[in-house]
Amino acid sequence: MAVIAAFVIYGFFSLPLKAIDEFPSLDILLSRLLIASVLILIFSFIFRRKITFENIRIFKSLSKKEKQKLLIVNTVSSFTLAINWYLFIYVMNRVSVNATALAYMLCPIINTFLAYIFLRERLTSVQWIAIVLSITSCVLLAFGNYSETLYAFSIGLFYAIYLVLQKNNNQLDRFFTLTFQITVGTLILLPLLPYQNPEPEKTAFFFGIAFVIAAFFTIVPMYLNVFALNRLNSSTAGIFIYLNPIFSFLLAFFYFKEDMSSPKIIAYSIVFFSVILFNSKIILKLLTKLSRVN
Numbered sequence: 001m002a003v004i005a006a007f008v009i010y011g012f013f014s015l016p017l018k019a020i021d022e023f024p025s026l027d028i029l030l031s032r033l034l035i036a037s038v039l040i041l042i043f044s045f046i047f048r049r050k051i052t053f054e055n056i057r058i059f060k061s062l063s064k065k066e067k068q069k070l071l072i073v074n075t076v077s078s079f080t081l082a083i084n085w086y087l088f089i090y091v092m093n094r095v096s097v098n099a100t101a102l103a104y105m106l107c108p109i110i111n112t113f114l115a116y117i118f119l120r121e122r123l124t125s126v127q128w129i130a131i132v133l134s135i136t137s138c139v140l141l142a143f144g145n146y147s148e149t150l151y152a153f154s155i156g157l158f159y160a161i162y163l164v165l166q167k168n169n170n171q172l173d174r175f176f177t178l179t180f181q182i183t184v185g186t187l188i189l190l191p192l193l194p195y196q197n198p199e200p201e202k203t204a205f206f207f208g209i210a211f212v213i214a215a216f217f218t219i220v221p222m223y224l225n226v227f228a229l230n231r232l233n234s235s236t237a238g239i240f241i242y243l244n245p246i247f248s249f250l251l252a253f254f255y256f257k258e259d260m261s262s263p264k265i266i267a268y269s270i271v272f273f274s275v276i277l278f279n280s281k282i283i284l285k286l287l288t289k290l291s292r293v294n
Contacts, residue, residue: 004243006224011247013217014097018256020209021093024197028093028210029086030189031202035214037186043219044179055176062171070171077165078185084158091151098258098268099148101248102141103155105271108241109134109278110153111160119167130278137270140263174226182218242275 020028044052059067091099109131115121123131141149169177249268252258276283 006221007243009221010244025090027196031210033186036218055172078181080162082185087155097252099152101245102152104245107156111163114164130274133274137267140267
């Protein structure tokens, strides 16, 4: 239930973001990061005090080479996550909700392809077919709206890079690692604070929504995801990531009334089919387990 709740929450992320879409994307990102950093540090040092200090002790016990590797991997991870968040906010508020949904449909496929290139992970023939279908759908979308497709691919690419960096980043507790990454991401972007746009004026409403985004659409789903991964294997939990774009697509079409032309519907259908094909082995395993339970 935890992993389902996490990705359902992410699926409704467009609602608070769209509520403050008149504000610059950089300002929203900086507010989200600053508030999230404060909240996650308080949560870590008060409610997860024992785990936090244990992980600090583990880090100190590592060799100099291991410490350097961890710091480099997690600093680069912080940077890619911050770029992903910025692009997500910008595209959501300036381009379309559909584009962000497409990004997270494509993300796991891009992630696996990058893992094949850089980590030498094997791909099955079925997964290769799914990748070709995803590329085909992107080409179809590009004919109608090149910039929207490029934005969607960019969001998916940066998050996929982030996920590849996490493949072997497991020496420390996952939530502790996330705390470090969000805090470092905030520190990296702090020099941009003076460049925030004074117009429109940031009212209590803006900061209230920013708090909701930081607390309920960042910290809560992250914690639920980590909680779920401690009990489920990553491949099973990964299937539920598609709840996010499914809910986003539904909101884009039924709530925000975004345009869904025939070429878009065809292209999105191909992406959806490629996702099912790509994960067919895991889906069959889950269905088999469910049938045994019943």
